[in-house]
Amino acid sequence: MAGRALTLLFALLPAAASAYSHTHPVLAWSSHHSKALSSSAAAQGHNTDSHALANALYNHDNICEHDAVVVIDHAGLHASDLRALEPSCHVAKSISSAPSSLKFAYVESGSHHANPFRDLAGDLAKRCGSHSVSHTPDLGDLEVDAGKGRHVVSISLPALEDGEEGASRKSSMAEHQSWLSAELSKIEAAFSNYLVIYSGSPASLLHGRQSTGSSSTFHAAAAPADSSPTGGILKRYQLLTPGLILALLVAFFVLLPIIFLGVSALASIQSPLSNEIPKGFSAEEKKNQ
Secondary structure, eight states: OHHHHHHHHHHHHHHHHHTTTTEEEEEEEESSOOHHHHHHHHHHTTOOBHHHHHHHHHTOTTGGGSSEEEEEEEETOOHHHHHTSOTTSHHHHHHHHOSEEEEEEEEEOTTSOSOHHHHTHHHHHHHHTOEEEEEOGGGOSOOOOGGGOOEEEEEEEOOOOTTOOHHHHHHHHHHHHHHHHHHHHHHHHHOSSEEEEEEEEOOOHHHHHHHHHHGGGGOSSOOOSOOOOOSSHHHHSOOSOHHHHHHHHHIIIIIHHHHHHHHHHHHTOOOSOOOOOOTTOOHHHHHHO
C-alpha cells in the first residue's frame, strides 16, 4: 500500500511542477475605490489567465475614470520575489493601504509568451483619450504633466534572469524597487486618482538583451573594454566543473575497483582437469584391447 502511494506521489510531481512553470504574479492597486479592480477580481475568480484578466480590466467602463493608469512590466518576476520584499518598500505599503487592490500570485501567461497589460496599454490610452508615456530606467527622469489630462504610463523594468538566485537576485530586486519607488512617487504627486498595474512576464531572450542596456543605470562602474581574464587555461576556462569532478570520482573509486576485482577473479579460475598420464597406463595395451 505504501509503495502504491509513493508511486502515485511521484507520478503527480511533474504536474505540480508544471503548474507554476509558465506563471507570473499580477498586482494592482488604486488611490481611490476602483470598480474596475473589484469587478475584474470577482469576474476572474480562479481562472487566472493573463489575457483574460487584462481584457476584463481594460474593457471595464470605469477604468477611464482614473487620471493616470500606470502599467509596470517586470520580466522574470516571480511570486517569491514579491514575498521577499521588505514591508517598508513602496509597493508593499501601497498595496496594503490601497482602497482597492487585486493580487494574483500565479497568473498563466498562456501560449502568447507576452505581457498583455503592456501590449494593450496603447489601446487603453486611445480608448480613454489619455496621453501615452513609455519609460525605462535608461531614459533618465520620468516627466509627467497633469495639465495634459489623463495619462497611461508604461514602465519596463530590467529583466530578472532565471539563473539569478539568492543574494544576487534579491539585490537586483531591491535596486529595481528603489528606482521604481522614486518614479511612482512622481506620479502620485502629479495625480490624485491613479491606478497601478504591476505584472511579471516571461523572461525571453529579447527581455534579456534589453535588460543588459537598462541595467547599466543601476551600476555606476562600467566594465573595462578588455575584460578577458589573464593567466593560464584554468583561469580562462572552467575545466573542472562539478559534473566532471563527480564523474571522475565515480570512475576512479567505483568503476575501476569493480573492473579490477572482476579481472582478478577471472584470472584466478583454474581448470579441474589434469593432463598428467595415470600411473600404469600403457598406450600399447589400450590399443590391442
